[in-house]
Amino acid sequence: MAKIIESVPNISEGVRTDVIESCVDAVRTTPGCTLLQHSSDPSHNRTVITYMGSPEGVEEASVKLAKAAVSLIDLTQHKGEHPRMGCVDVMPFIPIKETTMEECIELSKRVGQRIAEEAFLPVFLYEASATAPHRQNLANIRKGQFEGMAEKVRDPAWIPDFGWQRVHPTGGVVAVGARPPLIAYNINLSTSDVSIADRIAKIIRQAGGGLANVKAIGIMLEERNIAQVSINMTDYTKTPLYRVTELVKAEAARYGAHVVGTELIGLCPMNALIDSAAYYLQIEDFDRDVQVIENHLL
Amino acid sequence: MAKIIESVPNISEGVRTDVIESCVDAVRTTPGCTLLQHSSDPSHNRTVITYMGSPEGVEEASVKLAKAAVSLIDLTQHKGEHPRMGCVDVMPFIPIKETTMEECIELSKRVGQRIAEEAFLPVFLYEASATAPHRQNLANIRKGQFEGMAEKVRDPAWIPDFGWQRVHPTGGVVAVGARPPLIAYNINLSTSDVSIADRIAKIIRQAGGGLANVKAIGIMLEERNIAQVSINMTDYTKTPLYRVTELVKAEAARYGAHVVGTELIGLCPMNALIDSAAYYLQIEDFDRDVQVIENHLL
DSSP: OOOOEOOOOOOOOOOOOHHHHHHHHHHHHTEEEEEEEEEEEETTTEEEEEEOOOOOHHHHHHHHHHHHHHHOGGGGGOOSSOOOSSEEEEEEEEEEOOOOOHHHHHHHHHHHHHHHHHSSSOOOEEEEOSSGGSSSHHHHHTTTHHHHHHHHHTTTOOOOOOSOOOOEEEEEEETEEEEOOOOOEEEEEEESSSHHOOOOOOOOBBTSBBBBTEEEEEEETTTEEEEEEEESOTTTTSHHHHHHHHHHHHHHHHHOOOOEEEEEEOBHHHHHHHHHHHHHTTBBBOOOHHGGGGTTOO | OOOOEEEOOOOOOSHHHHHHHHHHHHTTOOOTEEEEEEEEEEEEEEEEEEEEEHHHHHHHHHHHHHHHHHHOOEEEEEEESOOBBBBBEEEEEEEEEEEOOHHHHHHHHHHHHHHHHSSSOOEEEEEEOOSSSSGGGGGHTTTTTTHHHHTOOOOGGGOBBSSSSOOTTBHHHHHHHEEEOEEEEEEEESSHHHHHHHHHHHBBBBGGSBBBTTEEEEEEEEETTTEEEEEEEEEETSSSHHHHHHHHHHHHHHTTTOOEEEEEEEOHHHHHEEEEEHHHTTTTOOHHHHHHHHGOOO
């Protein structure tokens, strides 16, 4: 069996097709690595690129992508609904098959060093690769965003792990790290009032009296004129998709809003969806490890 | 990649543990074949056994199972909610990996011949293996059940494909054949009135103005004192699980009944559940072939 690692970087461009395609090409043309999907959000002004392959293939594709992004994306000109700090904003490595988190941490360090040396972007290691507890959470690193980063990196607590102690003038800084599979899941509401999405986002998070393993922000989808609760599910095995969906429905009801649809960004493990099917179909005594045929074939 | 065929025979015993275990052991101890699951229903007085393996392994296990069943199960003493005609009632072969329907038809003929010769049970080939159109549908073959079979096989239209033109006195007759993956799915209702399950079963079938690719009967679960709509989904890619579930909910509502739970018997393809998750979670623009990680690993 071959080692397979996934990467799901976000680049800070979701509108200009030529820029997006050039960045995606950096991945598409790298041997040992398969481009699986890319998905652009004009409101976020951000594109998620998903690829998978051998550790070596994914390393090459990731460094090439950073080089393309820094030459094509100018953060001083960037506007979007989603917080961001770099041309490649975040680059996670995820163990998929025959690989450990340890190997993904090693890969993130090799890629981080090369991005600093070859693309001239300062790099913060985050999540499982973080070099200090306060640097694990991406939101902490990104706080202040691109515009506040020049001052932030002068703070001894926020010296980048690789590269200059200066922000790249147009490319910003990048977070690179290893993490378990995460599900990017957005819930679209029947309202154009973003403050409703904001309030729901704050409530469904653990700190707001909501669910564990849920990160959420409220966002406006300008092109559809609807508000969205944009969610990261950090452990779908403990906090399933249906639970956050039903909680958002319940909280939206107080504002007379309902769910018009959801979005699954990038890839998702089979079991995350199967667990929600079992809930909604009310399947009794269901053992997915035994009863789902594919579990016997992998 | 190795050829993998699945078989999901039903035996006519769902109560006596020693008999069930002896039949299951016939599969469990056969090399080249993996027992995946067995599930007994005392109301049906019936056990479903699921196994998978190489064509050779599955052939051996299937013949051994028929020999065990004929020596242990006496249909003259059998009572149960579910229609039945043999000690092994039905034995389907399903292509799972690197195999064609044609190979499963060949396997069903080899197994059918051996069951007739080695277990002395007359065999009807059914579904894709049927030797005449009126013998494709299992319900047609089984009509009259064990008690009516002695007379039925004297009809030239119902001469068994293998073995005597006589019913085995205690073992009855067996249907053996090849078919695509089928989902055995039961919906339990909040009523002890089996006539409600019966009426819903008739309505949700194509012939009753209901759904294509759905076979259904109403059954009483005596031990829980509730009625059940027992369903076979013959093509989940066209008629998904959520649709039949929602239709049963809608039809049950007219009787003030609701769904208390469902049962998935045996194995189910991943995509059947993922399609229902996508429906209930309202996922927009979802491409399961791209977005489900496991689709890239199989």
